[in-house]
């Protein structure tokens with residue numbers, strides 16, 4: 001047989017359904033860094049393979065009534081915000097060659113849709129993307145390859161404001177409230193930013209000391225009055 005007659009071997013590292021488990025790729029990165037976009041582009045390129053995308057966002061825990069009343073205090077960027085046991089259950093099944101029903105998360109109401117799921121079928125490649133997919137050792141252990149998507153914080157913020165106001169039922173203020181007060185580009189090389197921040201902290205500490213002083217004066221006065 002000539003080379004061209006031989007069946008093409010599966011690409012190195014990718015699953016051959018009869019012999020191997022699916023190849024699992026973890027894609028992590030900051031909010032609105034382009035994780036989903038990158039994954040979609042990889043999936044398009046691998047069109048001759050069965051590739052599925054699993055989003056960590058699908059495993060956000062729904063808020064209780066009480067939490068919903070104080071949603072501005074809820075931390076959606078903490079590992080506990082995700083139902084990681086459920087994610088592990090679904091990933092375990094997929095890796096073992098079973099199709100699964102993945103929850104659908106409603107960003108507008110911060111809840112899981114109770115009546116509908118997304119059916120994800122058996123595949124050669126599973127891509128798991130999310131802001132904290134590298135946090136849990138058990139999730140990391142599932143991965144054959146890890147990718148980090150890096151995009152400047154100011155670009156991410158601009159994208160997030162647009163996306164969350166258009167698609168996720170948010171207003172600009174609520175997006176900004178979840179964000180940092182100050183972003184330092186170029187880290188430790190940015191001496192101007194660090195000097196300004198140190199100066200601001202000093203001013204705040206000065207105000208704090210002044211408040212303490214007045215509180216003490218008040219207490220002393222009270223004591224005298226007694």
Ligand code: ADP
Pocket residue numbers: 029030031032033034035036037038159160163
């Ligand atoms: P993530 O999954 O990391 O949150 P997305 O891929 O969903 O990020 O991208 C966030 C938003 O930014 C989306 O609205 C998307 O259309 C947009 N976006 C992503 N990549 C680019 C890009 N290279 N240029 C412009 N907009 C982009």
Ligand code: C5P
Pocket residue numbers: 030031032057060076077106107110130131178
């Ligand atoms: O798609 P992306 O990776 O940006 O989604 C994660 C982000 O969604 C987190 O930064 C989190 O703060 C935000 N989020 C939110 N409201 C929710 C759930 C998640 O703002 N109900």
